[in-house]
Amino acid sequence: MVLLTRKAEFSASHYYWNPAWSEEENVCVFGKCANRNGHGHNYTLEVTVAGDVDADTGFVVDLKALKEILEREVVSVYDHRHLNLEVPEFATLVPTTENIAIEVWKRLDGKVPGARLHRVRVYEMPDLFADYYGEA
Amino acid sequence: MVLLTRKAEFSASHYYWNPAWSEEENVCVFGKCANRNGHGHNYTLEVTVAGDVDADTGFVVDLKALKEILEREVVSVYDHRHLNLEVPEFATLVPTTENIAIEVWKRLDGKVPGARLHRVRVYEMPDLFADYYGEA
Amino acid sequence: MVLLTRKAEFSASHYYWNPAWSEEENVCVFGKCANRNGHGHNYTLEVTVAGDVDADTGFVVDLKALKEILEREVVSVYDHRHLNLEVPEFATLVPTTENIAIEVWKRLDGKVPGARLHRVRVYEMPDLFADYYGEA
Amino acid sequence: MVLLTRKAEFSASHYYWNPAWSEEENVCVFGKCANRNGHGHNYTLEVTVAGDVDADTGFVVDLKALKEILEREVVSVYDHRHLNLEVPEFATLVPTTENIAIEVWKRLDGKVPGARLHRVRVYEMPDLFADYYGEA
Amino acid sequence: MVLLTRKAEFSASHYYWNPAWSEEENVCVFGKCANRNGHGHNYTLEVTVAGDVDADTGFVVDLKALKEILEREVVSVYDHRHLNLEVPEFATLVPTTENIAIEVWKRLDGKVPGARLHRVRVYEMPDLFADYYGEA
Amino acid sequence: MVLLTRKAEFSASHYYWNPAWSEEENVCVFGKCANRNGHGHNYTLEVTVAGDVDADTGFVVDLKALKEILEREVVSVYDHRHLNLEVPEFATLVPTTENIAIEVWKRLDGKVPGARLHRVRVYEMPDLFADYYGEA
Numbered sequence: 001m002v003l004l005t006r007k008a009e010f011s012a013s014h015y016y017w018n019p020a021w022s023e024e025e026n027v028c029v030f031g032k033c034a035n036r037n038g039h040g041h042n043y044t045l046e047v048t049v050a051g052d053v054d055a056d057t058g059f060v061v062d063l064k065a066l067k068e069i070l071e072r073e074v075v076s077v078y079d080h081r082h083l084n085l086e087v088p089e090f091a092t093l094v095p096t097t098e099n100i101a102i103e104v105w106k107r108l109d110g111k112v113p114g115a116r117l118h119r120v121r122v123y124e125m126p127d128l129f130a131d132y133y134g135e136a
Numbered sequence: 137m138v139l140l141t142r143k144a145e146f147s148a149s150h151y152y153w154n155p156a157w158s159e160e161e162n163v164c165v166f167g168k169c170a171n172r173n174g175h176g177h178n179y180t181l182e183v184t185v186a187g188d189v190d191a192d193t194g195f196v197v198d199l200k201a202l203k204e205i206l207e208r209e210v211v212s213v214y215d216h217r218h219l220n221l222e223v224p225e226f227a228t229l230v231p232t233t234e235n236i237a238i239e240v241w242k243r244l245d246g247k248v249p250g251a252r253l254h255r256v257r258v259y260e261m262p263d264l265f266a267d268y269y270g271e272a
Numbered sequence: 273m274v275l276l277t278r279k280a281e282f283s284a285s286h287y288y289w290n291p292a293w294s295e296e297e298n299v300c301v302f303g304k305c306a307n308r309n310g311h312g313h314n315y316t317l318e319v320t321v322a323g324d325v326d327a328d329t330g331f332v333v334d335l336k337a338l339k340e341i342l343e344r345e346v347v348s349v350y351d352h353r354h355l356n357l358e359v360p361e362f363a364t365l366v367p368t369t370e371n372i373a374i375e376v377w378k379r380l381d382g383k384v385p386g387a388r389l390h391r392v393r394v395y396e397m398p399d400l401f402a403d404y405y406g407e408a
Numbered sequence: 409m410v411l412l413t414r415k416a417e418f419s420a421s422h423y424y425w426n427p428a429w430s431e432e433e434n435v436c437v438f439g440k441c442a443n444r445n446g447h448g449h450n451y452t453l454e455v456t457v458a459g460d461v462d463a464d465t466g467f468v469v470d471l472k473a474l475k476e477i478l479e480r481e482v483v484s485v486y487d488h489r490h491l492n493l494e495v496p497e498f499a500t501l502v503p504t505t506e507n508i509a510i511e512v513w514k515r516l517d518g519k520v521p522g523a524r525l526h527r528v529r530v531y532e533m534p535d536l537f538a539d540y541y542g543e544a
Numbered sequence: 545m546v547l548l549t550r551k552a553e554f555s556a557s558h559y560y561w562n563p564a565w566s567e568e569e570n571v572c573v574f575g576k577c578a579n580r581n582g583h584g585h586n587y588t589l590e591v592t593v594a595g596d597v598d599a600d601t602g603f604v605v606d607l608k609a610l611k612e613i614l615e616r617e618v619v620s621v622y623d624h625r626h627l628n629l630e631v632p633e634f635a636t637l638v639p640t641t642e643n644i645a646i647e648v649w650k651r652l653d654g655k656v657p658g659a660r661l662h663r664v665r666v667y668e669m670p671d672l673f674a675d676y677y678g679e680a
Numbered sequence: 681m682v683l684l685t686r687k688a689e690f691s692a693s694h695y696y697w698n699p700a701w702s703e704e705e706n707v708c709v710f711g712k713c714a715n716r717n718g719h720g721h722n723y724t725l726e727v728t729v730a731g732d733v734d735a736d737t738g739f740v741v742d743l744k745a746l747k748e749i750l751e752r753e754v755v756s757v758y759d760h761r762h763l764n765l766e767v768p769e770f771a772t773l774v775p776t777t778e779n780i781a782i783e784v785w786k787r788l789d790g791k792v793p794g795a796r797l798h799r800v801r802v803y804e805m806p807d808l809f810a811d812y813y814g815e816a
Contacts, residue, residue, distance in 0.1 A: 001544070002506045007535035011261070013149040013176040013218075018328055029329060031336065037218035040149040040176005052533075054511065056426055057437060063536070064439065066437030082149075092186035094330030098162055098274045102325065125147070125178055127279035128335070131320075136273070137816070138778045142809035154600055165601060167608065184811075189782065192698055193709060194774030199808070200711065230602030235547045238597065263551035264607070267592075271545070285693040285720040285762075290464055301465060309762035310722005312693040314805055328793070354693075354717035366466030370410045374461065394492065397691070397722055399415035400471070403456075408409070419669070421557040421584040421626075445626035448557040448584005450669055490557075490581035533555070533586055562736055573737060575744065601742035638738030642682045646733065671814070672743070675728075 003118055004060045005048040007116070010079035014095040038082055043100070044123040045074065046134045047108060050094040053113035061115040073107045099122040101132040109134065139254055140196045141184040144206045149174040150231040152219070160249035174218055180259040181210065183244060188252035197251040209243045211272070233260040237268040245270065274315055277320040278334045280342045282351035285310040286367040287309035289356070310350055319345065319380060333387040338355040345379045369396040373404040376391070380408065411455040411526055412468045416478045418487035421446040422503040425492070439477065446490055450533040451508070455516060459523035469523040481515045506531040509540040517542065547662055548604045549592040552614045557582040558639040561628070577590035582626055585645070588667040589618065591652060595659035600678040605659040617651045645676040653678065682742045684727040690759035693718040713770045718762055719814070723780070724803040725754065727788060729793035739793040753787045771816040777798055777804040781812040789814065 015038045016030035026034045033039070047070060051060040081087055083095040089103045101122045109117050123129040152166035161254045162170045170174070183206060187196040216221055219231040226240045237258045245253050259265040287310045288302035298306045305311070319342060323332040353359055355367040361375045373394045381389050395401040409526050410528045423446045442445070455478060459468040487507035489495055491503040497511045509530045532535040559582045560574035569577045577583070591614060595604040625631055627639040633647045646667045653661050667673040695718045696710035696717055706714045713719070727750060731740040763775040769783045781802045789797050803809040 001541075002509060003539040005537050005539070006504060009261075011175050011177050013174045016330070018444075022326070029334075032216040035216055035218075035222075037221045038149045038174055039147050039216040040174070040178075041147050042176075042178045053504075053506045056428070057505035058424070058507045060506050062437075065241040080171055081184070082169040082175065083173075085173045086171075096323045096325075096330035097277060098332050099330045101274060113200065125145075129277050130332075131275040131277070133273075138781060139811040140778060141809050141811070152602070156600070165606075189776075189778045192700070194776035194779045196778050196810070198709075217665045232597075232602035234548060234604050235602045237546060248803075264729070265549050266550070267547040267603075269545075281805075283719050283721050288466070292464070301470075304760040307760055307762075307766075309765045310693045310718055310720070311691050311760040311762065313691050314719065314722045341509050350721040352712040352715055354715075354719065357717045358715075361719045368461075368466035370412060370461045371466045374411060382720075397689075401413050402468075403411040403413070405409075417669075419583050419585050421582045432587045432674055437575040440624040443624055443626075446557045446582055446584065447555050447626065448582070449555050450586045472609075488576040488583040490579075490583065493581045494579075533553075560738070564736070572790075640733075642684060642733045642740050643738045645682060648760035673685050674740070675681075675683040675685070 001050055002053055002060050003050050004047050004066075004115070005071065006047050006063065006066055008045045008067075008075055009042060009046070010045070010075050011022050011040065011042050012078050012081050012083050013040040014083040014090070015039070016094050016096065018094065031069070037085070041124050045070070045076070045104060046119075046121040046123075047104075047117070048119040049112050049115035050118040054114075061112060066112060069108065069111050073111060074104055077107075097122050097128060097130040098132075101130040105134055137186055138189055139184050139186050140202075140223050140251070141155075141182050142199065142202055142206065144181045144183070144211055146181070146211050146258050147178050148214050148217050149176040150226070151175065152230050152232065154230065160184060174220070175208050179204070179214070180189050180231060181240060182255075182257040182259075183240075184255040184257070185251035186254040189251075193245070197248060200250060205244065205247050209247060210240055213243075231261060233258050233266040234268075236260075237266040238255040241268050241270055273322055274325055275320050275322050275334050276338075277318050277340055277367075277385070278342065280317045280319070280339075280347055281314060282317070282347050283312060283314050284350050284353050284355050285312040286355040286362070287311065288366050288368065308357070313405050317342070317376060318391075318393040318395075319376075319389070320391040320393070321384050321387035322390040326386075333384060338384060339354065341380065341383050345383060346376055349379075363368040363390065369394050369400060371404040377404050377406055399405070409458055409469050410461055410472075411456050412523070413454050414474055415457070416453045416472065416475075416483055417450060418449060418453070418483050419450050420486050420489050420491050421448040422491040422498070423447070423504050424504065426502065445462055446492070449532050451486070453478070453512060454527075454529040454531075455512075455525070456527040456529070457520050457523035458526040462522075469520060474520060477516065477519050481519060482512055485515075494540065505530050505536060505538040506540075509538040513540050524540050545594055546597055546604050547592050548610075548659075549590050549650050550607065551623065552589045552591070552611075552619055553586060554589070555561070555584065555586050556627050556644075557584040557624050557626050558627040558634070559583065560638050560640065562638065567665070576678050587622070589614070589648060590665040590667075591648075591662060592663040592665070593656050593659035594662040598658075601678040605656060610612065610656060613655050618648055621651075625676055641666050641672060642676075644668075645674040649676050649678055651655050681728055681775070682740050683730050684746075684795075685730050686743065686746055686750065687725050688725045688727070688747075688755055690725070690755050691720065691722050692707050692758050692761050692763050693720040694763040694770070695719065696774050696776065698774065713815055714805060715736040718764070720794050723758070725750070725784060726799075726801040726803075727784075727796035727797070728799040730798040734794075737773060746792060749788065749791050753791060754784055757787075777802050777808060777810040778812075780804075784812055784814050
């Protein structure tokens with residue numbers, strides 16, 4: 001078994017806000033991320049799939065197919081978007097790096113033919129990233 | 137004379153929109169950047185100052201002072217902000233990488249004690265950046 | 273469960289020397305790292321914590337709290353220091369990348385509220401790093 | 409137990425071609441990688457070994473020894489070579505990133521004194537890499 | 545005037561060989577680069593254009609147009625190719641980093657509408673690059 | 681004319697101290713860099729030479745020769761050394777990034793056959809670097 005990882009990028013806006021809380025609570029917990037005008041990031045996504053190497057192709061997965069799946073399922077939905085306002089899963093969920101990793105997993109799981117989704121890593125900044133391996 | 141360059145980062149939202157144009161024209165010229173909900177980036181700023189090396193300190197400029205100036209004049213104003221909505225110069229100016237470089241120059245020029253501002257470089261993404269050297 | 277990783281940096285001096293050995297043995301085993309004047313590195317630290325995502329915040333861990341813990345427990349102790357001469361654990365322990373990873377683990381383990389320390393990675397150079405996951 | 413990872417680089421040419429297939433099939437599956445003139449990459453190799461930290465040296469493995477093993481077993485064989493034409497294992501095996509990871513593992517497994525090979529990671533490009541952990 | 549720089553990448557094979565020389569001379573001067581099977585690199589191209597910022601768009605140059613020009617004039621011709629065998633200018637010219645920078649300049653000069661080509665930078669490896677500014 | 685740039689690295693210790701000042705003055709100006717035990721960095725050096733491209737080789741400069749000159753004149757002298765204590769020029773000169781750039785220039789100027797030294801860039805950290813172009 002070999003793991004294959006492909007990176008992709010998207011640029012998006014977001015803010016952190018829990019509607020069940022007062023403005024004071026939001027600012028206290030989320031600091032400058034609570035600014036309702038939003039701020040943004042160049043997110044980097046690393047998607048890892050696991051599988052056996054096909055003897056004919058030497059591939060775990062067809063990279064063109066994997067790239068198209070990432071583009072269709074994630075990048076075209078998240079890139080140049082305001083995550084809170086335009087991406088359905090973040091209408092009610094705070095778009096933290098942790099939650100983005102989980103939601104990207106849900107968007108990709110079961111969609112990669114011939115390989116198993118192993119890990120989703122999301123970098124919000126070069127010095128901060130979250131990893132999700134699915135539910136145990 | 138030696139040039140000294142210090143990097144800084146800020147994360148911000150923006151969109152591209154010319155109010156003198158119709159929505160169709162804006163979308164035609166600016167594409168997905170015209171999305172009024174905004175999208176965002178991790179901007180990297182490289183500020184270069186030029187000067188003689190002080191014989192006592194070995195410095196062109198005191199780095200702590202330079203860092204404080206960058207923080208006070210630029211990062212505290214741009215970071216975790218929506219550039220179009222919250223930064224005065226972009227109320228009427230499209231916040232392109234080019235214009236950000238020029239405006240950062242204006243914010244810093246003449247503020248660095250003992251050294252001359254030489255260049256402002258702004259990366260919007262790792263594969264795109266603008267350089268401004270002031271007016272000739 | 274999600275893993276969250278935060279990077280931090282510190283610049284420090286060190287040398288490799290086993291006092292139970294002769295100078296010849298030290299030079300033979302440690303090469304130019306045995307230079308008693310010391311040499312130095314920009315170390316990069318990656319600290320990974322594991323936990324469930326809080327439904328209210330979308331966080332595994334409060335990033336400001338994590339950053340303060342890294343600063344207080346590690347960076348303020350190691351940064352701009354000579355590891356052999358100024359950091360207690362390296363008075364008797366050779367400050368190799370491996371040992372630094374273990375000692376950073378000991379400094380952080382049990383200190384991150386609401387999350388479990390999962391991995392400490394230390395880069396001595398961009399092409400060399402050590403990972404420690406605690407004792408099995 | 410600590411994991412230690414060392415990077416190395418090699419520049420090589422390759423193409424993807426399955427001799428059991430027609431030219432049409434090769435082009436259909438491998439696209440521009442099927443160009444028989446070859447194209448090339450700067451490959452980055454990350455080799456991870458696992459072991460206990462030696463109490464006298466603070467090392468999992470002697471880095472000079474590890475570097476020499478990587479140089480002798482892999483870099484001197486792959487660097488500035490055409491993988492399909494000059495490296496024996498790729499005479500019959502498609503030199504995909506996945507297969508390179510497996511073959512580098514075979515070349516290194518059992519050769520690192522005092523430590524166990526844990527993982528071989530091969531980057532073909534900064535946005536694409538394969539990991540191999542040996543057979544379970 | 546602002547300078548705008550866009551990066552692009554291509555992966556290609558090449559070898560160094562001067563047909564006016566004997567094999568011994570070629571090996572003596574070019575070392576392992578003289579291997580006629582070829583070897584390869586992930587080249588990174590940085591193209592810098594200079595111009596005034598358009599008051600309506602905030603652009604020195606339309607980035608989509610610039611990207612298309614780079615793709616059409618350079619990347620589609622060089623990527624996944626053997627430079628010596630498939631790219632006309634290198635049939636007789638040694639495809640060194642220096643010569644690639646000059647030839648990319650010739651391919652792009654005069655093709656970018658509304659801006660002047662300022663510099664072409666070509667990285668063969670992360671630690672080696674050539675810059676060409678055109679003829680004085 | 682083409683510019684060719686080669687990177688090299690060295691790891692060294694240093695501290696900032698002006699012997700004409702009191703300890704209070706040194707700490708006031710140099711902060712934690714004034715720690716006399718020293719601290720260290722992974723320095724990255726970028727050396728740029730300028731020249732015409734040789735019609736026979738396609739080279740501005742023979743890269744093997746350039747690499748040997750960098751190794752002999754700079755890296756072998758600075759690497760794994762304490763700059764203040766072991767490198768002659770820093771016995772009396774504060775080893776700031778600015779002064780290192782100037783001293784590397786002096787060590788290399790006139791030593792590269794067939795090309796002119798154009799610029800020396802020294803990174804002390806990824807976010808801080810100095811450039812020196814020689815005396816005008």
